[in-house]
Every structure is written in structure tokens, then in C-alpha cells.
Amino acid sequence: MFIGAYQISPLLVLKCLVNEIIPLSGMTDLPERGIILDIRLPRVLLAGIVGIALSGSGVTLQGVFRNPLVDPFILGLSAGAAFGCAVSIGFFPAVPIQVSAFVFSIASVLLAYNIAKCQGEVSRLPLILSGVIISAFFSALTSIIKFLVDPHKLQNIVFWLMGSFSLADWRTISFTGIGILLALCPVYLMRWRLNVISMGDDEAKLLGVNVRRDRLIFVVASTLAVSLAVSVSGIIGWVGLMVPHLVRMMTGPDHKTLVPLSMAAGATFMIFADTMARSLTTYDIPVGIITALSGAPFFVYLMKKGGRESWGK
Amino acid sequence: MITINDVQFRHPHATNAVLKGINLSAKRGQLTTILGPNGCGKSTLFKCIAGLWKPERGEIAFGGKSILNYSHQQRARLIAVVPQDHEPPFPYSVIDAVLMGRAAHIGLFSAPSEIDVQAAEKAIEEVGIGHLRDKIYTKISGGERQMVLVARALAQNAPAMLFDEPTSHLDFRNQVLVLRKIREIVAERQVTAVLTIHDPNAAMLFSDSVVLINGGRVVAQGPPHEVITEESLHAVYGIEVVIGRVNGATVVSPHLHARLGGVQ
Numbered sequence: 001m002f003i004g005a006y007q008i009s010p011l012l013v014l015k016c017l018v019n020e021i022i023p024l025s026g027m028t029d030l031p032e033r034g035i036i037l038d039i040r041l042p043r044v045l046l047a048g049i050v051g052i053a054l055s056g057s058g059v060t061l062q063g064v065f066r067n068p069l070v071d072p073f074i075l076g077l078s079a080g081a082a083f084g085c086a087v088s089i090g091f092f093p094a095v096p097i098q099v100s101a102f103v104f105s106i107a108s109v110l111l112a113y114n115i116a117k118c119q120g121e122v123s124r125l126p127l128i129l130s131g132v133i134i135s136a137f138f139s140a141l142t143s144i145i146k147f148l149v150d151p152h153k154l155q156n157i158v159f160w161l162m163g164s165f166s167l168a169d170w171r172t173i174s175f176t177g178i179g180i181l182l183a184l185c186p187v188y189l190m191r192w193r194l195n196v197i198s199m200g201d202d203e204a205k206l207l208g209v210n211v212r213r214d215r216l217i218f219v220v221a222s223t224l225a226v227s228l229a230v231s232v233s234g235i236i237g238w239v240g241l242m243v244p245h246l247v248r249m250m251t252g253p254d255h256k257t258l259v260p261l262s263m264a265a266g267a268t269f270m271i272f273a274d275t276m277a278r279s280l281t282t283y284d285i286p287v288g289i290i291t292a293l294s295g296a297p298f299f300v301y302l303m304k305k306g307g308r309e310s311w312g313k
Numbered sequence: 314m315i316t317i318n319d320v321q322f323r324h325p326h327a328t329n330a331v332l333k334g335i336n337l338s339a340k341r342g343q344l345t346t347i348l349g350p351n352g353c354g355k356s357t358l359f360k361c362i363a364g365l366w367k368p369e370r371g372e373i374a375f376g377g378k379s380i381l382n383y384s385h386q387q388r389a390r391l392i393a394v395v396p397q398d399h400e401p402p403f404p405y406s407v408i409d410a411v412l413m414g415r416a417a418h419i420g421l422f423s424a425p426s427e428i429d430v431q432a433a434e435k436a437i438e439e440v441g442i443g444h445l446r447d448k449i450y451t452k453i454s455g456g457e458r459q460m461v462l463v464a465r466a467l468a469q470n471a472p473a474m475l476f477d478e479p480t481s482h483l484d485f486r487n488q489v490l491v492l493r494k495i496r497e498i499v500a501e502r503q504v505t506a507v508l509t510i511h512d513p514n515a516a517m518l519f520s521d522s523v524v525l526i527n528g529g530r531v532v533a534q535g536p537p538h539e540v541i542t543e544e545s546l547h548a549v550y551g552i553e554v555v556i557g558r559v560n561g562a563t564v565v566s567p568h569l570h571a572r573l574g575g576v577q
Contacts, residue, residue: 066402189422195409196416199401202365206396207469208389208417253403256424 003279008032038169045177046168046232047274047287048267051239053180053229055266057222058240059247059259060187063194064218065124068248071241072226075127075219076134080108081230082161083138086145089156097160102231108134109223123201162286163234165274176228183224186217187259194218194255238291242299243269315339315362315473315505320371322357331357332368333529339522342503344496346516348541349526350550355509358526359477362507364388375473389417392473393466398455398482407461410450411437414468436467440494456487463494467502474499476508480515492519513565517541525549538563
């Protein structure tokens with residue numbers, strides 16, 4: 001929190017924080033206090049919470065869909081959120097972007113789920129397929145809106161889609177933070193079951209798991225968490241795919257440890273990326289760009305080093 | 314004891330039934346093998362007993378109680394299933410894989426307790442793969458992996474066990490090792506064991522009771538030497554066979570000079 005456009009020494013940051021709990025002398029009307037408590041602290045917290053949501057859902061869905069290449073947006077969630085944002089900016093400025101993005105991201109997953117249901121019992125492959133269909137559909141709709149609106153609004157849409165924490169304040173944190181943590185509670189508690197479910201539908205059933213119910217819980221919980229995260233931060237890619245991977249390479253695939261560690265690592269990575277985003281240049285670069293830029297090379301390095309080992313090939 | 318009474322199964326939208334009224338019983342402490350050619354319905358029957366598919370008619374009971382409407386968890390506490398070799402998506406360790414057998418005994422919001430870990434470790438020792446405990450499950454050999462799946466089923470602690478062609482991916486040596494281990498377990502734990510298999514020789518050597526299936530019907534059930542005869546195998550597989558005795562054991566060999574017909 002001592003990094004940023006306005007120079008504040010680490011000691012002063014610490015003083016400001018301590019001052020909130022034990023009042024120190026001479027701290028009443030420092031401008032730094034406002035910067036720390038009302039701008040930087042909420043932003044760091046929000047980045048952490050969003051990191052937890054993206055990475056936690058990423059690891060969950062990778063287990064549920066038995067595929068290490070799945071990310072939290074597999075069921076069309078990001079395309080739905082993008083459309084929601086575009087609608088709000090383009091046509092209905094009265095509706096807050098957050099609300100519209102949240103509603104449409106949930107709606108897109110619901111739609112994908114129901115399309116998969118057409119075939120009887122919902123299983124893995126139809127679900128992923130219908131996610132792809134829904135993504136394509138909403139992306140097309142978003143493109144239409146981008147095409148229709150005036151350039152200024154277009155710029156807003158594009159900026160929002162790249163993801164940023166610049167609008168963090170205490171109200172968003174309390175609302176989304178509690179929501180995300182509540183949504184991820186069942187995931188955390190049921191995390192060991194991901195091991196069993198990742199063995200495949202039939203095998204999990206034979207081992208005594210109610211696959212249909214458990215998978216629904218996992219999908220609903222991660223969808224809620226990611227929708228909330230996306231609604232306040234925009235679409236930040238890579239984290240949900242990459243962080244669980246990195247953690248899996250380091251600690252192995254047992255979801256009992258993998259899930260909490262992925263959540264923690266997601267938060268750490270996100271805070272780190274956001275710090276880079278706001279301090280590398282005088283502009284506030286969208287953090288989605290940082291995650292992709294820093295993530296890709298690191299990932300290549302890890303793949304070369306030990307990736308094949310830990311993927312069991 | 315597993316009893317199957319007049320079970321009929323048809324795939325959705327299919328006109329012909331795959332199982333046309335199957336009757337059989339498997340006794341406690343015995344290894345009952347289901348033998349039959351490709352497409353005879355033994356895999357379908359296996360899936361029906363395991364509860365993955367539901368027969369359209371008939372009754373499947375364990376210890377006199379129908380298990381057709383049991384939940385997956387209830388069934389998993391009665392019947393442990395050893396699937397064919399498979400490749401899990403993530404490189405779990407052997408102990409993690411065996412622990413999954415405890416799923417039916419672990420609450421929805423819990424992780425395995427010390428008791429579960431002990432049960433898994435005991436199962437690993439019992440199968441004789443203690444040295445593999447922390448190895449990566451995807452990197453051990455096919456025979457070892459089959460043993461891990463057996464250990465997983467043992468950890469499930471169920472009074473009945475189903476084995477789905479446990480030797481179909483294994484080499485000659487491992488086939489013998491796995492089947493011998495299964496026999497040992499059945500005798501020691503006094504479980505009701507049902508095993509599907511391709512090879513009449515293996516069925517002859519290792520089972521207490523053989524159920525010969527063809528075209529969705531049971532052709533014969535009884536002790537191996539009564540069910541597996543030159544006549545019955547000719548009727549079911551459509552090839553001439555010779556049954557002889559080697560080293561005290563009865564073996565089945567195809568009659569090479571007779572006409573074999575085309576591959577079915």
C-alpha cells in the first residue's frame with residue numbers, strides 16, 4: 001500500500017492502519033490517511049476478494065469438468081457479463097453496470113445449463129458445448145451494441161471489459177466481499193468431493209456420490225462468486241485458469257489442499273497484479289492486461305520446467 | 314448374497330432388449346464370474362447391478378432386500394465396484410485414489426478423517442502395494458493400477474464386490490496376480506463377489522461359480538467344470554474347443570483345425 005502515484009512511506013502506512021485500532025497522536029488530518037484508508041485499502045481488499053473468487057471457481061470447475069484447461073468463464077459467464085455491461089452503458093445508463101452485468105452473467109449460465117438439459121440428464125460435454133454456444137451468442141450481441149453506440153460509449157465498454165479495480169470503495173467491498181465469501185463456503189466445505197467427482201460421473205456414482213446434486217452445488221456456487229466478482233471488476237482473464245495450475249504444480253492435485261491454496265494464491269496474485277497496474281505507469285492500466293502479460297511468460301517457464309511432471313504425463 | 318430375478322433391460326428408444334430375463338445368484342464368500350462373448354449383455358448386466366442403469370423389469374436384491382431404488386450412497390455402502398483400467402484427469406497419489414473409496418462414508422461437508430485414512434492404508438497393505446502408497450497413480454503400471462482400484466474397493470468396506478473385466482488390460486503375469494489376489498480377498502473377507510470376464514480359462518481356474526450368458530439370456534449357471542464344456546462353449550462362441558487337463562487344472566483350447574468362421 002506504500003506503492004502508488006502519491007509517495008507514502010511504508011512506516012506511515014503502518015501508522016495509518018494501527019491508528020484505526022489504537023489512536024496515535026498527530027494522525028488526525030493527514031491527507032495520506034484518506035488515500036490509505038479510502039482509496040488504497042479498499043482497492044487492495046477488492047483485488048484480493050476478486051482473486052479468491054476467480055481462482056477458487058477456476059479450481060472448482062476444473063475439477064467438476066475434469067479438465068485442467070477450464071476457466072471460470074467456461075459456461076458463458078463472461079460473455080453474458082460483457083453483454084450486460086454493454087447494454088447498460090449503451091442503452092440504459094440508469095441501470096448500474098454492476099447490476100446489469102451480474103444479472104446477465106447469471107442468465108447466460110442458466111441458459112447454458114438449460115440448453116444442456118435438453119438432452120436429459122445434464123452431463124459434462126453438453127454443458128461445455130452449450131457454454132460455448134452461449135458465449136458465441138452473447139459475444140455477437142455485444143458486438144452489435146459496440147457497432148451501434150457512439151465512440152465515447154464504445155470506449156467505456158472496452159475499458160470496462162478489460163477489467164479494473166479503480167472504482168473500489170467500501171460499499172462495493174462489503175457487498176461483494178460478503179457475497180463472494182458466502183458463495184464459496186459450500187465449495188470450501190465440499191472440496192474433498194471434487195477429487196471423487198473428477199474421476200468421472202459413473203465412477204463417482206459408484207463410489208456413492210450424488211453427482212447431479214453435488215455438481216449443481218459446485219456450479220451454482222462458483223457462478224455466483226464469479227458473477228459478483230465480474231460485476232465489480234470487469235472481465236479479468238487468466239487468473240482462474242492459471243493460478244490453480246500453478247498451485248497444482250507445486251502441491252499436487254488433492255483438492256483438499258488445492259482449493260484453499262488456490263484461493264489464497266489467487267488473492268495474492270491479484271493484489272500483486274493490481275499493484276503493478278496502478279504503479280507501473282502514471283496511467284491506471286487495466287489489470288486484465290497485466291494478468292495476461294505477466295501470466296503468459298511465467299506459465300511458459302513453468303511448463304518448460306516441470307509442467308509435464310505434475311500433469312502426470 | 315446377490316440375487317437377480319428376471320431382469321430385462323432395453324436402451325432408450327431401442328426395439329430389442331439387451332437383457333431378456335436374467336436370473337442368477339451369487340453367494341457370500343464365493344467368486345461368481347459372468348462369462349460370455351462380446352455383446353452378450355454382460356457389461357449391461359454389470360451396469361444394472363452397479364446401479365448406473367435401471368432395468369425395465371425384474372428385481373436385483375442384496376441379502377433379500379431390493380436395491381433397485383437405493384441412492385448411490387446407500388448402494389456404495391453395500392457394493393464396491395472395481396472398474397476397468399482408466400485414466401484420471403489429475404495425477405493423484407495412490408493414497409488419495411484409495412481414499413476416494415471412503416466417499417460413501419464421509420459426510421457432504423467433510424474431508425476424510427483419521428479413521429478413513431487408516432481404512433485406506435489397511436486396504437493398501439491388504440492388497441500388497443504398500444510400497445506404492447505415495448506414488449503418482451497415473452505413473453504406475455496397469456497391473457499396479459488395477460491393484461489400487463481393488464484397494465479402493467476394499468476401503469469402501471462393502472459386503473459385496475463387483476469387478477468389471479479386471480484383467481482385460483493386463484499382461485499374462487498380472488492377470489494371474491490380480492485374479493489370485495481377488496480370490497484371496499473373497500475368501501478372507503467373505504464378500505459376495507461378482508466378476509465379468511472374457512477368458513473361459515480364467516473363469517475355469519479362479520471362480521467358484523460361473524454364469525454363462527449369450528444373447529441376453531443365461532445359458533447355464535453352476536460350478537466351472539459343469540458350465541464350461543466343449544458343447545456349451547461351441548454353442549455360445551460358435552467355435553470348436555477342446556477341454557483337457559494340464560498340471561491338474563482344466564484348460565480350454567480352441568480347436569485350430571476346425572473351421573472358425575468369420576470374426577463376429
